[in-house]
Amino acid sequence: MNQTEIISIFTRKTLGLTFVLSAAALAFAQEKVGISGTVVDKSNQPVPYASVTFSHKQNKLFSDATLTDEKGNYKLDLTPGNYDISVEAIDYKKSVVNKQINKPGNIGALSIEAESSATNVKTQDIQGVTITATTKPYKVELDKRTYDPSQDIVSKGGNLQDVLSNVPSVSVDTDGTVSMRGSSNVRFLINGKPSALLGIDDGANALQSIPADQIERIEVITNPSSKFEASGTAGILNIILKKSKKTxxxxxxxxxxxxxxxxxxxxxxxxxxxxxxxxxxxxxxxxxxxxxxxxxxxxxxxxxxxxxxxxxxxxxxxxxxxxxxxxxxxxxxxxxxxxxxxxxxxxxxxxxxxxxxxxxxxxxxxxxxxxxxxxxxxxxxxxxxxxxxxxxxxxxxxxxxxxxxxxxxxxxxxxxxxxxxxxxxxxxxxxxxxxxxxxxxxxxxxxxxxxxxxxxxxxxxxxxxxxxxxxxxxxxxTVAIQTLRFLPLYTYDxxxxxxxxxxxxxxxxxxxxxxxxxxxxxxxxxxxIDYANLVPDEAPxxxxxxxxxxxxxxxxxxxxxxxxxxxxxxxxxxxxxxxxxxxxxxxxxxxxxxxxxxxxxxxxxxxxxxxxxxxxxxxxxxxxxxxxxxxxxxxxxxxxxxxxxxxxxxxxxxxxxxxxxxxxxxxxxxxxxxxxxxxxxxxxxxxxxxxxxxxxxxxxxxxxxxxxxxxxxxxxxxxxxxxxxxxxxxxxxxxxxxxxxxxxxxxxxxxxxxxxxxxxxxxxxxxxxxxxxxxxxxxxxxxxxxxxxxxxxxxxxxxxxxxxxxxxxxxxxxxxxxxxxxxxxxQGEKVEQPKRKKDVNSNASGDDQQGPM
Incomplete structure (x- = not known):
């Protein structure tokens, strides 16, 4: 059995397992009730884009989370039970309350208190202020720009090359060459490091082999800091693949x-x-x-x-x-x-x-x-x-x-x-x-x-x-030489x-x-470099x-x-x-x-x-x-x-x-x-x-x-x-x-x-x-x-x-x-609210610090 056959068998079995696991997840689903609510500040004004996490006291598999909309409202379905409800938002203090949820309906307003000053938080990572909300596809930080392809409808069902065609400051030529600001010397990283997913020399075929659906975000680093490897004069494209943090x-x-x-x-x-x-x-x-x-x-x-x-x-x-x-x-x-x-x-x-x-x-x-x-x-x-x-x-x-x-x-x-x-x-x-x-x-x-x-x-x-x-x-x-013979200049090790x-x-x-x-x-x-061809009398x-x-x-x-x-x-x-x-x-x-x-x-x-x-x-x-x-x-x-x-x-x-x-x-x-x-x-x-x-x-x-x-x-x-x-x-x-x-x-x-x-x-x-x-x-x-x-x-x-x-x-x-x-x-998830600064335990902006791929 050759390697291609092994891969083919492995593929069929893995995809089969995917659907089996999917069916199992649905089979174990619990009866849920629909609830809604609002997040407000102390002056009773709505707080948009706040994360609301419901942690089930007895079974974490029933936990879930959501984000409020622009009017501070949220909706989701929960399994009845006792929950600790955590509310977090930018420039607000974290709030935790406990509620028993038994039936559908509105559970009322959850109040959250503003920080006394936006500048009194420890600056553990001066990455620059993130200037866009998580609902927007593009945000700017001190040493990089981040593109979220989840809202890119044009590339749905496509591959990495299709996604890159839509990333700001990035261009893809007709031969698959990727350039940034007119220069094609771009360094590709997967989760912060060179990867076997890109093959040898990061060719266009490799870009087509990574599905768009596997990409969580793309970091466009036009002027990388000293923490990154120095290769790539046009800049670095760091492709971050999805790794769920959901429970x-x-x-x-x-x-x-x-x-x-x-x-x-x-x-x-x-x-x-x-x-x-x-x-x-x-x-x-x-x-x-x-x-x-x-x-x-x-x-x-x-x-x-x-x-x-x-x-x-x-x-x-x-x-x-x-x-x-x-x-x-x-x-x-x-x-x-x-x-x-x-x-x-x-x-x-x-x-x-x-x-x-x-x-x-x-x-x-x-x-x-x-x-x-x-x-x-x-x-x-x-x-x-x-x-x-x-x-x-x-x-x-x-x-x-x-x-x-x-x-x-x-x-x-x-x-x-x-x-x-x-x-x-x-x-x-x-x-x-x-x-x-x-x-x-x-x-x-x-x-x-x-x-x-x-x-x-x-x-x-x-x-x-x-x-x-x-x-x-x-x-x-050739017509003059009917038998196949080596071309010495192009036959080499x-x-x-x-x-x-x-x-x-x-x-x-x-x-x-x-x-x-x-x-x-x-x-x-x-x-x-060691090079030798078949040209007679030509030294390696x-x-x-x-x-x-x-x-x-x-x-x-x-x-x-x-x-x-x-x-x-x-x-x-x-x-x-x-x-x-x-x-x-x-x-x-x-x-x-x-x-x-x-x-x-x-x-x-x-x-x-x-x-x-x-x-x-x-x-x-x-x-x-x-x-x-x-x-x-x-x-x-x-x-x-x-x-x-x-x-x-x-x-x-x-x-x-x-x-x-x-x-x-x-x-x-x-x-x-x-x-x-x-x-x-x-x-x-x-x-x-x-x-x-x-x-x-x-x-x-x-x-x-x-x-x-x-x-x-x-x-x-x-x-x-x-x-x-x-x-x-x-x-x-x-x-x-x-x-x-x-x-x-x-x-x-x-x-x-x-x-x-x-x-x-x-x-x-x-x-x-x-x-x-x-x-x-x-x-x-x-x-x-x-x-x-x-x-x-x-x-x-x-x-x-x-x-x-x-x-x-x-x-x-x-x-x-x-x-x-x-x-x-x-079965459950945890949605994390983006913060003004990087969590000190996060390695998201490091050279090759994304953890496993």
Whole structure:
């Protein structure tokens, strides 16, 4: 029995268990009565968005909780019995009363007393004031912004990539590339750390394998503090997966059907009793996709006998994807101050793709040449991850330590079969086998120590050990050589090892209305690369790279009022090359478009500054931010062409133009602009969430490279990347609430064009639609969405080279639609009221301190 069969059996059994447990939960449900009430202050004014927790005195499984609405009212169903009722709200003292509940009806008003001053609470974590209520999808803190996808109707039944398309300050290109403020060097974390769920090198396929329903929130960290790892010059996206804190047995199941054909079934389960919490997130599905790529190129004087060559290339790739992922774990409270956690994750992704590439070469005064390339690809990816952790509070004042260890393993098999014909006659065959294995160990220790009423020191250590093994075989047969033989240059073994040691210290404090945070991080990096191919007499390449860098961060805030503050921050970051960028010949899926690695590629560094302002009223939240990033030794993609002699189907020598793309370190890159995020509840039935990013860019740098002149002779040319300009990105989500059970959304996206001396990229826009209906007395939700209604989400660009002009068109996915059904079941829950400051025992904003996944 192979691993795929094991995963399939495991999946079916787990999903079956989901429904069995769901049925059991319903079977044990008790007869309940409907009650209602009001929360008021001492002046008898209603208190909106207060949490009301009913704790059953005899059986905690019957406990439940709710939030008051904007008028201070609440409703819920309870099992008759004796309850302790706790009421909590921002800037109010906690209140606890006891009531016997035997019959339905209104239990009256619960009174809660306001704090004497909003500033007399200990500032155990100067994270900045949370400026939006929990009912809003977007909130701002000192060092991050948090997006809640639960109100994102457009992405219901989708995946992480769909959700990211709707997150303010984040963009997803047509090829799946994620960028922040125009830069694609984004660092992804799952629950605060790199994860096997994202596979090797965080590819677009990995983003599609994480269901939207498993995501609790997304932390957008545009300028990370020293507590976070220094990688990712554009910033960090921290994906927090759901882990219920509800008592008893709770969960939800969501199923999705859509077109292009997709089916998904996912579940979130949790069980909590006493000191033990168990959770399971998992599921899987099938999805088809269609990618379209077109390039039209014009070359000048690069053939033996003709003056101009025009080539038209079209690549349509259809793929079928199967993916499953499961995460299960436990949290055990050893005592009131110590807890242990452990979790395990398994992820599998299988893909079959069929591509049809046509080449139309038009030579003046000669017959056209038509090539056709049929490609079949098979990908099999399997990943495991295990995590253990310990959290200990030394006292009730906020002194605590968190220890964690994560072991990850990921293997990927990619097989590609290529057959190419010229004017209908056989020309060549390729068989490409790529094997990649990754092993990762991450160990962490984080310590927090409050000092006095308003200050805190944080310190920590982190160890990362990562090893990638690459095994690449490329075989080819041609009309001249009928048997398959290895291509020596592209058949290789490579070993990539990296080890990072990092330590940080931060000091947070507050003086009156001024809050500040000072941090310093030191990272020592060691990278070893061993590379060997089959080229005769070519010695293996062995390189060791070692870096030691300091990364400071400074955060300042001034609080005019409780929901009105000014934010200023600075940080220094590093952009480490991806491992496969350093492998000299990592890719050979198209013999006319080659990606070349660069073993001498070095990190680039960025200094990032932000000045932001946050204001939140009852209906409006506004967060404009001015930013500036200066990057040195920037990584740019050099595109050039070479002429290769090939034996054609008539056994004649023929010149073929081959495009090469290679990453290089070059010059500087400056990004500056205004990033404006806002949410506006215009009426009770109409809400807006928007993002506008107006940014300028200024790039400097040029390099020499080998190419062909206008007569087809090899020369040394200059590639000039110098350029500047101004561009815009915007997104607007409009939510219409028809009634308490039915809402629909329209979401528009626009990205302005960008132009440099090397490339001109056109603008792009798209419109999405979503609708959601609550059914089954709140236990179910039926959703429908259409992605890219007008089928306009495509990227177009023109690239200018020494002797060519190339136009490119890419559409990652055509228009799609999906229907999803969610069912929720529960025995009891505990709803926690958000607070002005982070609970001292919470590690939610730490580097990788989310506990088990």
């Amino acid at each position: 008893g047995f709770n969960g939800s199941v969501i199923g999705t059907l859509g077109y292009l054909p997709q089916t998904n079934l996912n579940t979130n389960l949790s069980w909590r009793k006493g000191n033990l919490t168990w959770f399971l997130n998992g599921g899987g599905g099938y999805r088809e996709s269609r990618n379209t790529n077109r390039t039209n190129s014009v070359f000048n004087n690069v053939t033996k006998d003709e003056s101009i060559l025009r080539t038209n290339q079209e690549n349509i790739n259809d793929s079928q994807n199967n993916n499953y992922n499961f995460t299960t774990g436990i949290v055990y409270d050893v005592s009131e101050k110590t807890s242990l956690n452990a979790s395990g994750t398994i992820r599998t992704f299988n893909n079959e793709s069929n591509g049809n590439v046509t080449y139309d070469n038009k030579l003046f005064n000669a017959a056209d040449i038509f090539r056709n390339r049929i490609t079949k690809g098979v990908n099999d990816n399997l990943a495991f991850q295990g995590d253990i952790g310990l959290d200990h509070k030394f006292d009730d004042k906020g002194q605590n330590i968190a220890l964690s260890l994560s072991l990850q393993s990921n293997r990927s098999y990619n097989d590609t079969y290529i057959d190419e014909t010229k004017n209908g006659n056989f020309e060549l065959q390729n068989i490409i086998n790529q094997r990649t294995r990754n092993k990762t160990l991450i160990g962490k220790a984080d310590y927090e120590l409050p000092i006095g009423e308003n200050s805190k020191i944080e310190a920590g250590y982190r160890l990362d050990i990562n090893e990638n093994n690459y095994d690449n075989d490329v075989k080819e047969s 490579a070993l990539y090892r990296e080890m990072f040691n990092a330590g940080y210290v931060q000091f947070k404090s507050k003086i009156g209305k001024i809050g500040y945070q000072l941090g310093l991080r030191n990272e020592h990096s060691t990278i070893d 390449l062995v390189r060791r790279k070692s870096y030691n860098n300091l990364f400071p961060s400074v955060y300042l805030s001034y609080e005019f009022t409780k929901d009105n503050q000014l934010l200023l921050n600075y940080s220094r970051r590093i952009d480490r090359p991806r491992s496969w960028f350093l492998i000299p010949n990592p890719s050979y899926n198209d013999n006319q478009n080659i990606f070349d690695g660069n073993i001498d590629l070095n990190p680039s560094y960025v200094d990032s500054f932000e000045l932001g302002y946050s204001i939140s009223k009852k209906k409006l939240t506004l967060n404009p931010t001015l930013y500036f990033r200066h990057q040195t030794d920037d990584t740019k993609m050099l595109v050039y062409n070479e002429k290769e002699t090939f034996v054609n189907s008539l056994n004649e020598e023929e010149d073929r133009i081959v495009f090469h793309t290679k990453p290089i370190n070059l010059g500087t890159d400056d990004r500056y602009g205004l990033d404006l995020n806002f949410s506006w509840d215009a009426t009770p039935w109409l809400k807006f969430l928007g993002n506008i990013d107006l940014f300028g860019y200024r790039t400097k740098g040029s390099t020499l490279y080998n190419t062909l002149d206008n007569n087809g002779n090899p020369i040394v040319a200059t590639a000039d990347f110098t350029g500047s300009g101004f561009a815009a990105r915007s997104r607007l989500t409009t939510t219409f609430k028809v009634d308490k059970t039915f809402s629909f959304q329209l979401q528009g996206f626009y990205r302005g064009g960008q132009k440099t001396a090397f490339q001109d990229r056109k603008d792009m826009y798209a419109l999405n639609f979503g609708a959601s209906k609550t059914i089954w007395k709140g236990d179910g939700t039926l959703s429908f969405n259409i992605q890219d209604i007008f089928n306009t989400r495509a990227m177009e660009s023109t690239t200018f080279g020494q002797n060519f002009v190339r136009y490119s068109y890419m559409q990652w996915q055509p228009r799609q639609f999906a229907v999803s059904l969610t069912y929720r079941f529960k």
